[in-house]
Amino acid sequence: MxxxxxxxxxxxxxxxxxxxxxxxxxxxxxxxxxxxxxxxxxxxxxxxxxxxxxxxxxxxxxxxxxxxxxxxxxxxxxxxxxxxxxxxxxxxxxxxxxxxxxxxxxLLLEVTRECSRRYRDEMASIPLPEDPREQTRTLLHWSKDRGLTLPDWYRLLVDLDALALRDAALAKEVSDLKREVRAHLCGHIAAVEGRLSRPLGQSHTAYAAVLMAAVDGLILQRLIDPEFDMNAGFSALESMLIALLEQRNDSDDKTA
CATH class of the missing domain: 1.10.10.60 (Homeodomain-like)
Incomplete structure (x- = not known):
């Protein structure tokens, strides 16, 4: 019974x-x-x-x-x-x-944690070309499109960051989440560097942190100001990254 x-x-x-x-x-x-x-x-x-x-x-x-x-x-x-x-x-x-x-x-942390898992899974499923410059362009375009189509996800991130500034326990959890995303980006950066004739010159973690800050910052500005030209911002970021790759790949044709 x-x-x-x-x-x-x-x-x-x-x-x-x-x-x-x-x-x-x-x-x-x-x-x-x-x-x-x-x-x-x-x-x-x-x-x-x-x-x-x-x-x-x-x-x-x-x-x-x-x-x-x-x-x-x-x-x-x-x-x-x-x-x-x-x-x-x-x-x-x-x-x-x-x-x-x-x-x-x-509850907010659980929502963000699950969204972060999906973010990493989606990024891992992107078909990337072999050329380092095209890989970079593909990932940037994916990030920009995601910012345009999923603004709610980025609003949650901003809210969580603000709460973490005043809550030590939450700050540790948020730091762990960001560390996981940086580690995932490091894999892409290592793959790009492996196809260059010279090393990038800085640690993969440092580049991942800068990329996260740049991408999230551009999307945040668009969320705050709908008239902000996010496309121009991503275009400038792409130009800077491509220039860096070409400096580290002198033997390649730089017209790509």
Whole structure:
């Protein structure tokens, strides 16, 4: 005979059920949201210790919470968003959000962590030409297009950075995320350098940090000022990088 649910398990089960007529329904996600909104992993150990919901109740509600948080936090910002509003958008009880995430900042971090994984996966899947200059152009064009089509993702990054400036624990987590992205970029930089006649002259990590700062900075300026010419900024960045590659590849035809 199945063991009866404990009170916390019963509460979690009730909160995870589909919304009724009296409960708000999660808004439909656009095609872009469905592709890029994070997919949360099934929950592991909970804040309630041994009072973990049965496995069949995990995952679906948590996934709705993280996807709704992505949409609401990106649109309104962390300071203007409450756990209650995220729960309403997800169509679950606020208590279930607290069950999975200790704070709003923890939820924001989980959203950003999952988006970062997708960012790295997408970058790794880009077909790159062999020529170092064309590789550089391809990656820059991909970054620019991403900034134009996924502004919500970059708004989340800016919000997370601002919170990390005032929270030491969060700062460590954000630093780890940025370190992972830099490490991924280092792989691309190493591949480019391997096709040059001379080394780039600085560490791969240093170049990765500069690229992240330049790309994120251009996109941030566009988010703040819609009239900012981001295309011109990326074109200037591309020219500087191509000039550097040509200096390190003197034997090549520089007209490419």
């Amino acid at each position: 199945p063991r009866p649910l404990t009170k916390p398990q019963a509460s979690a089960w009730a909160a995870a059920q589909p919304p009724t007529d009296n409960q708000p329904t999660a808004p439909a996600l656009s095609e872009a949201d469905r592709v890029h909104a994070p997919r949360a992993e099934p929950a592991g150990a909970s804040a309630l210790g041994d009072e973990t919901p049965p496995p069949t109740l995990r995952g679906a509600a948590r996934e709705r919470i993280v996807a709704a948080a992505f949409k609401v936090l990106a649109e309104r910002g962390s300071h203007n968003t409450s756990i209650k509003e995220i729960a309403k958008a997800a169509g679950v009880a606020a208590g279930l959000v607290h069950y999975y995430f200790a704070s709003k900042e923890a």
